[in-house]
Amino acid sequence: HTAVPGHICYDDVMFGMTKGIQEHPEWYAGLSPRSTFEDFQKMLHGNRELNCPKPCSCHTARNGEQCVENVKWVLREGIPQHPSWYQGLTVRSRFEEVQKRLREDENTTCGKPCTMRKWNTPSLFCIAVFRSQGYESELLKAQLDKNVGVFSCDDVAVLADKKMRLAEGLETLVIPPNEQVGVSKDGTAANTMIFIKAWLLIWQDTRWQAHDWIIKAD
Numbered sequence: 001h002t003a004v005p006g007h008i009c010y011d012d013v014m015f016g017m018t019k020g021i022q023e024h025p026e027w028y029a030g031l032s033p034r035s036t037f038e039d040f041q042k043m044l045h046g047n048r049e050l051n052c053p054k055p056c057s058c059h060t061a062r063n064g065e066q067c068v069e070n071v072k073w074v075l076r077e078g079i080p081q082h083p084s085w086y087q088g089l090t091v092r093s094r095f096e097e098v099q100k101r102l103r104e105d106e107n108t109t110c111g112k113p114c115t116m117r118k119w120n121t122p123s124l125f126c127i128a129v130f131r132s133q134g135y136e137s138e139l140l141k142a143q144l145d146k147n148v149g150v151f152s153c154d155d156v157a158v159l160a161d162k163k164m165r166l167a168e169g170l171e172t173l174v175i176p177p178n179e180q181v182g183v184s185k186d187g188t189a190a191n192t193m194i195f196i197k198a199w200l201l202i203w204q205d206t207r208w209q210a211h212d213w214i215i216k217a218d
Contacts, residue, residue, distance in 0.1 A: 001053055001055070001056060002037070002038060002041065002055040002056045002058075002115060003041055003052065003053070003055070008051055009041065009044065009050070009051055009052040009053065012044055012050055012052060013037055013040045013041045013044060013052070014118065016028060016031075016040045016043075016044065017033070017035075017037065017040055017117075017118075018118075021033050021035075022147065028040070028043060030043070031043060032147075032167065032168070033147040033151070034167055034168060034169060034170060035168070036058070036060070036114040036115065037055075037114060037115035037117070038055040038056070038057075038058050038114050038115060041053075041054075041055040042054065042055055056112070057112070058111070058112050058113060058114040058115070059111045059112070059113070059114065060095070060096060060099065060113045060114045060169075061095075061099055061110060061111075061113070062169060062171075063171060063173075065109070066109040067099060067102065067108075067109045067110040067111070070102055070109060070110065071095055071098045071099055071102065071110070071206070072204070072205075072206045074086060074089070074098050074101075074102065075091055075093070075098060075206040075209060076091075076204075076206060079091050079093075086098075086101060088101075089101060091209055092209050092210050093210065094116055094210045095113075095206075095207060095210070096113040096114070096115075096116045097116070099113040100112070100113055117154070119154040119155075119211075120154055121212075122211075122212030122213055123154040123155075123210070123211045123212050123213070124153040124154050124155075124211065124212070124213050124214075124215055125153065125154065125155050125156070125157070125207060125208045125210075125211035125213070125214050125215070126149075126150035126151075126153035126155070126156045126157075126214075126215045126216075126217055127150070127156070127157050127158075127159065127198075127202060127214065127215065127216045127217070128140060128149070128150045128156070128157075128158050128159070128216075128217060128218070129158075129159045129160070129175070129194075129195070129198050129216070130158070130159075130160055131160065131161055132160050132161050132162050132164060137160075137164075140158070140166070141166070144166055144167060144170075149217065150215075150217050153215065154211065155207055155211065156170075157173055157201075157202060157205055157207070157208075158170070158172050158173070159172060159173045159174075159175050159198050159201060159202075160172040160173075160174065160175065161174070161175060161177070162174060173201045173202075173205065175194060175197050175198050175201065176197050202214075
C-alpha cells in the first residue's frame with residue numbers, strides 16, 4: 001500500500017523528495033525532484049533496512065490524454081455549472097483531487113492518480129516562456145537539472161514555440177505561431193501578441209487555479 005502520514009515510510013519518502021534527492025542524489029539513482037511519491041516509495045521498498053511496503057500503482061494523467069481534458073472541463077465548467085455533481089470539490093481543487101473523483105464515473109478515462117506533492121504556503125505556480133532555438137533552451141535545461149528557478153516552485157508550466165519533452169512528465173505548452181512579431185520603439189521584439197497567447201494557454205491549463213500566486217519568471 002502507499003504510505004500515509006503517521007507511517008514511518010511516509011516520513012522517509014518525504015525526506016527523500018524534499019532533502020535527500022538534493023543533498024545525496026546518488027542515493028536515489030534513476031529518480032529526480034519531479035519523480036512521484038510512489039516512485040520514491042518503490043525505491044525505498046527495495047531497501048531491506050527500511051520499513052516501506054510496495055506502493056500501489058498510480059498514474060497522474062498527462063497532456064495528450066483524454067483524462068486531462070476531462071479534468072480541465074470540470075475545473076472550468078463542470079464545477080461552476082453543476083456543483084452538485086462534484087461535491088467536495090471547488091474550482092481551486094488540485095488536479096489529482098479532480099482526477100480521483102472522475103475515476104469513480106462509469107466508463108471513465110481516468111485512473112488512480114499518484115499522491116499529491118506537498119506544496120509550500122503560499123504555493124507558487126511559475127511560468128517560463130522561451131525559444132527552442134538559441135541559448136534559452138540550454139539555460140532552462142541547466143535550471144531543470146539543478147531544480148532551481150521556476151523548477152523550484154510548487155508547480156510549473158513551460159511554454160515554447162514547439163513541443164519539447166524536458167523531463168519525465170514535463171513537456172512544453174506550445175504557443176501558436178505569431179509570424180508578424182515586429183519591432184518595438186526601443187528596437188526589441190514587439191512580443192505583446194506572443195504573451196497574450198501564452199497567458200491564454202495558462203488559463204486553459206487550469207492548474208494555476210489551485211495556487212496562491214502565479215509568477216512569470218525568465
